[in-house]
Amino acid sequence: MSASLSQLVTDDHVVLGASADTWQEAIRQAALPLLRSQAVTEEYVGRMIDVVDQFGPYIVLAPGVALAHAQPDGSVSRTSMSAATLPRGVDFGKSEHDPVRLVFCLAAQDSTSHLEALKAFVQIIRAPESVERLIAAASPQEFSSGLVPTDA
């Protein structure tokens, strides 16, 4: 059974108005709820940063939006996602999409449980107005309501 995007990014997994000077800090901020709810270990957070160190900012998928993720290897206890808005923005080094103002963290336990959510995620981030709506969200509830794709 594959969970929907709003099921994975629960209200307590949303960090609004975060601020970070570096992309590493931005990923850490976005990952805090996953650590707090023990969906992932500290090791997983480090690995999401290592992936970018090693391969570059390919996780920045659309203007202003990054999807941090890594291979689980036992450091993910349940499939979940978190998100942080960074109104001031932070550069990830992908010039055509910087500054990033929305960072999602994906923790997948297997290769299928996050399929539905990822499909919705892709639909949302390719619409700039949907991205703006998420960044402008004033409450986690408002953020969640922006996670339902409109063109599905």
Added chain:
Amino acid sequence: MAQIPTIYFICGAGLGSSLACQMEAEEVLASHKVRAKLEHESVSSVAGLKTDVIVSAESFRPQIEKYEIDPSVTIVYLHNIVDKNEITEKLVPAIAGREV
């Protein structure tokens, strides 16, 4: 026997951005009536892959080029892995002619 070509989408972990790219490509191929088997994997598994086409982000080029990949495999590198235009431009010609 019709042979459906296989396309592997590659990223660092093989479950986030590669999957996002795969979903975009799925729509592109469907709209061009191209049939293919779509799979995704992490970059560390590229070496042993049995596939017709590999799709990955430009940032993985150095890593992928280190592997000895069967010369019959077409490798497509994308600047923007969820950009349908770029996927259309590069993947559709790569797959054309492989469908028997």
